Amino acid sequence: MPERPSALVPDFLYGTAWKEDRTPGLTELALRMGFRGIDTANQRRHYVEGGVGQGLAAAYRAGVVTRADLFLQTKFTYQAGQDHRLPYDPAADLSTQVAQSMASSLEHLGTDHVDSYVLHGPASGQGWTDEDAEVWVAMVRQRGAGRTRLLGVSNVSLRHLEQMAAAHPEAPAFVQNRCFARLGWDRDVRSFCRDRRIAYQGFSLLTANPGVLRHPLVAGLAARGQATPAQVVFRFAQEVGMLPLTGTSDAEHMKQDLASRDLALSADEVRAIESLAG
Ligand SMILES: NC(=O)c1ccc[n+]([C@@H]2O[C@H](COP(=O)([O-])OP(=O)(O)OC[C@H]3O[C@@H](n4cnc5c(N)ncnc54)[C@H](OP(=O)(O)O)[C@@H]3O)[C@@H](O)[C@H]2O)c1
Numbered sequence: 001m002p003e004r005p006s007a008l009v010p011d012f013l014y015g016t017a018w019k020e021d022r023t024p025g026l027t028e029l030a031l032r033m034g035f036r037g038i039d040t041a042n043q044r045r046h047y048v049e050g051g052v053g054q055g056l057a058a059a060y061r062a063g064v065v066t067r068a069d070l071f072l073q074t075k076f077t078y079q080a081g082q083d084h085r086l087p088y089d090p091a092a093d094l095s096t097q098v099a100q101s102m103a104s105s106l107e108h109l110g111t112d113h114v115d116s117y118v119l120h121g122p123a124s125g126q127g128w129t130d131e132d133a134e135v136w137v138a139m140v141r142q143r144g145a146g147r148t149r150l151l152g153v154s155n156v157s158l159r160h161l162e163q164m165a166a167a168h169p170e171a172p173a174f175v176q177n178r179c180f181a182r183l184g185w186d187r188d189v190r191s192f193c194r195d196r197r198i199a200y201q202g203f204s205l206l207t208a209n210p211g212v213l214r215h216p217l218v219a220g221l222a223a224r225g226q227a228t229p230a231q232v233v234f235r236f237a238q239e240v241g242m243l244p245l246t247g248t249s250d251a252e253h254m255k256q257d258l259a260s261r262d263l264a265l266s267a268d269e270v271r272a273i274e275s276l277a278g
């Protein structure tokens with residue numbers, strides 16, 4: 001049986017998108033501030049995966065963490081989601097592209113395995129395609145070879161997940177989605193995940209939901225807990241079973257984001273936030 005998400009998965013992930021030259025320094029800083037989960041992708045257009053590896057190496061050298069302390073997650077991205085800086089031969093078949101992208105990720109990250117390998121997004125917004133099936137089978141093969149512990153999919157709809165479930169014997173361990181409050185915080189996908197013990201990773205919790213951050217309910221809870229509205233949103237996310245991501249570049253925000261786990265919200269307050277916008 002494949003391994004399921006467990007205590008080895010931290011309760012917050014640090015996201016490394018859009019950091020360019022600051023990627024090594026911010027990755028190291030995030031580890032120094034206490035993050036133990038790192039999310040990246042072998043997609044040069046939005047991530048500098050090699051810079052993440054440099055940040056990890058600096059933290060190892062300084063004795064901040066060891067590889068065994070960390071949960072490292074990266075992604076396979078189709079050519080359509082890349083620019084010209086591809087981590088694979090675009091003329092190769094998809095299974096070969098997955099193998100080449102994985103080999104390049106392991107080199108970037110200076111490790112012999114990642115903890116989670118994620119399909120960055122399906123080939124079509126309409127549904128799970130034959131290409132996705134080929135890539136997923138190739139990802140399962142990478143796991144069989146010990147190059148990742150767990151597998152996931154990202155940017156998926158309920159339709160994608162249902163079709164994927166019908167096509168493959170095994171569910172992903174993770175779904176990583178942009179989480180809009182106006183869609184009940186991705187209610188349908190989260191419910192599918194809950195039923196199948198798939199861990200839901202939420203990104204853009206702050207940037208997709210500016211209205212929530214300004215809402216009097218959230219502002220009031222923040223004031224009561226001597227916290228910020230961002231912390232209330234992250235704590236809410238954890239309370240409903242999400243694994244939140246933050247990509248903050250600010251040391252104080254890193255500290256606050258991690259400290260949100262100590263904020264107390266009652267079940268009624270969680271329900272009120274959950275039904276705030278949709
Ligand atoms: N699978 C995908 O397709 C996909 C897509 C997008 C993102 N992601 C992943 O998710 C990660 C996070 O991305 P994101 O879209 O959620 O955006 P983000 O990069 O985390 O941006 C969050 C914004 O919120 C601010 N912020 C963070 N903590 C704060 C706090 N405590 N108080 C106030 N402001 C705060 C940040 O500003 P400061 O920097 O000033 O704090 C930043 O402007 C990415 O790095 C990436 O790893 C994945």
